[in-house]
Amino acid sequence: MSCCAPFEAEAAGAGRSGPAPEEVALASRPLGENLFQTDLAVPAIHCGACIRTIETALNGIAGIESARVNLSTKRVAIRWRKSGDSQPPFVSRLVALGYEPHLYDAGGSGPDPILIGHIKALAVAAFASMNIMMLSGSVWSGATGDARSLMHWLCAGLALPVLLYSGRIFYVSAWTALRHGHTNMDVPISIGVALAFALSLYDTIMGGPHTYFDAATTLVFFLLVGRTLDHVMRERTRTAVRNLARMAPRGALVVNADGSREYLPLSEVTPGMQLLLVAGERVPVDASVVSGRSDLDRSLVSGESVPVSVGPGDRIEAGTLNLTGPLLLRSEAAERDSTLAEMLRMMEAAEGGRSRYRRIADRAAAFYSPAVHLTALLAFVGWMIYGGDLHQSVTIAIAVLIVTCPCALGLAVPMVQVVAARRLFDAGIMVKDGSALERLAEIDSAVFDKTGTLTLGDAVLAGASEIAPKALTLAAALAAHSRHPHSRAIAAAAGANPHAPAFETITELAGCGIEAELQGARYRLGRAEWALAPGSRHPEATVLARDGKLVAAFRFSETLRPGATAAIAELKRQDIAVEIASGDRAAIIAPMAEKLGIPTYIAGALPAGKLARLEELRVAGHKTLMVGDGINDAAALAGAYVSMAPASAAEIGRNAADFVFLHKDLGAVPQALGVARAAARLVKQNFAIAIFYNVVAIPLAVLGLVTPFIAAIAMSASSLVVVANALRLGRGRKNREHEPLQPPAIAEATP
Secondary structure (H helix, E strand, O other): OOOOHHHHHHHHHOOOOOOOOHHHHHHHHEEEEEEEEEEEOOOOOOOOHHHHHHHHHHHOOOOEEEEEEEEEOOEEEEEEEEEEEEEEEEHHHHHOOOOOOOOOOOOOOOOOOOHHHHHHHHHHHHHHHHOOOOOOOHOOOOOHHHHHHHHHHHHHHHHHHHHHHHHHHHHHHHHHHOOOOOOOOOHHHHHHHHHHHHHHHHHHHOOOOOOHHHHEEEEEEEHHHEEEHHHHHHHHHHHHHHHHHHHHOOEEEOOOOOOOOEEHHHHHOOOOOOOEEEOOHHHHHHEEEOOOOEEEEOOOOOOOOOEEEEEOOEEOOOEEEEEOOOOEEEEEEOHHHHHHHHHHHHHHHHHHHHOOOOOOOHHHHHHHHHHHHHHHHHHHHHHHOOOHHHHHHHHHHHHHHOOOHHHHHHHHHHHHHHHHHHHHHHHHEEEEEOOOOHHHHHEEEEEEEEHHHHEEEEEEEEEEHHHOOOHHHHHHHHHOOOOHHHHHHHHHHHOOOOOOOOEEEEEEOOOEEEEEEEEOEEEEEHHHHOOOOOOOOOOEEEEEEEEOOEEEEEEEEEEEEOOOOOOHHHHHOOOOOEEOOOOOHHHHHHHHHHHOOOOHHOOOOOHHHHHHHHHHHHOOOEEEEOOOOOOOHHHHHHHHHHHEEEOOOOOOHHHOEEEEEOOOOOHHHHHHHHHHHHHHHHHHHHHHHHHHHHHHHHHHHOOOOOHHHHHHHHHHHHHHHHHHHHHHHHHHOOOOOOOOOOOOEEEEEEO
């Protein structure tokens, strides 16, 4: 479905001219060398034709380096060069095109007025079309005279709200397109509906035997179904960027030179300021540690599940979470230059690239409308010359417009997607982006994150049975006082013990471990170099020490996700090249890659590195599936050709993914691939049905063998055939609750 012009903008913003130049200047981000970037929100962007119209117009303005449209977020990113005190007139150009712009706010949220409007219009069209079809039954069965006239007038009354309310979505879009010198698929739709209603009203007044109110209302109803489905599918991709923006703190506690403190908005924090960060807060901007020690959760930027200890002189990134102790920081970058802001920009750019995927129906829109208009016009002129009957010529022209309605073409993709989504839902797999099914069916490579994706992400104490029970009990009693992942793993391995010792003067030292006293002895659980006496040889592990002497050493492992081995084997059987990209060290990844039979892996991969690897694969001609779970995977999930995440993933990762599987079994990946490929076959069949229908129906309509009513029936029948074909996808084996494909395996990992 396609609509290139914004009826919502016309309705809600008539008479407005967008943000003032001063507002634009303040909101623009300097890029250096007199280059600026301005992000504008354009709610009226709906389809590929909108993108072409806007990008072509803006890129033709002197001073604009580039203009790119993100269909998912309805965002226009404009890079422009300042000349003196002036800026290129891109705002006025957008207004002139009929696209009302606003300053872009990635964190904005609220109800979707476009979706609400579509649903209301659809409800009115559904109610009216069903009742008109019911009333028309009496005419079809032979009603004559006053009874037939009464039925026609009742149908006219029911059709009027559809014409004025539901149909306005198409009328205003068509008028705006024509007013700005271009056309779209809403133009023939609007003409066909309006003429069918007008001719039917004329025949009702004149007592004619036939009216076509049912044709007009049914046409509007089917088109609104496709339009609404398409909008919902695209809108769901926008939440990923909004949720990533919400991860940033709104301000920071600044320590002034005189020791006083004040809370400043993040936009007012400048490099060199000293900031106080307490445990439980996220780092507001990129900074270095002035004083204090703590453990940080860096999973947002590295994917590493184990907290990292930091102290004076260490540099830390915006968005990382402070876990255990207060820190005094020195800011190293402004808000817009921070790591979190860069991740947000990467994710938006990646989504923009993904949303430029063109469906066949969108590409057909460029030539569909002129062809329909020309065919209807030639039919009208030809019949006027041949028969000279204005009523007959108009009727045939209307029939041509209706019979060529793109309903079947428009439903060919979304209906298959809905049925496929339902089948995947039964298997515990959620589809978040309609076009993802098309893309998943085409993949030839897959990249997996490790922690939380190939594994379940929780640390597990390795070899617990080999540790002396007394030592494990002592360690668990200490670990119970900490929320560190390794402490939780030790406590879980030991279980509840009513005879556990009661330690005294328990202290947790950030970045080191836990210290306590018991019967005059000092016990430490944590980093070996801290817990053991200076000069002692120590293992690279978490240790329990008594008065500086080793009592026990603890190593940890991760549990492979159920079905991981079978899922990787199935992907390889289908000639899908598989590799791992993880923020962990090579020593951790290599044994797991060998166990799973994955020959290629990338260690120490930060978000930009994962995105760069996906770009390398794209340049090499590959269409890659990204499977990940962490916040650090969000940009890669958005930038991949198609992406998938488990339900246990971070919220931002789930929102960035096209698919989310709700169970633990990684078999969801090849299962979704199978459904996607079946759906792709049905989509191609539906396109063939739609094309065959037009090849047969258009000549019949031009020859006058099809009335507008029969045209509406034929149009509806073609749509129903497409829907019935799509429903074949749901006849597959009913998916039981997904069972693991194999028992979970254990992969060793360093602490």
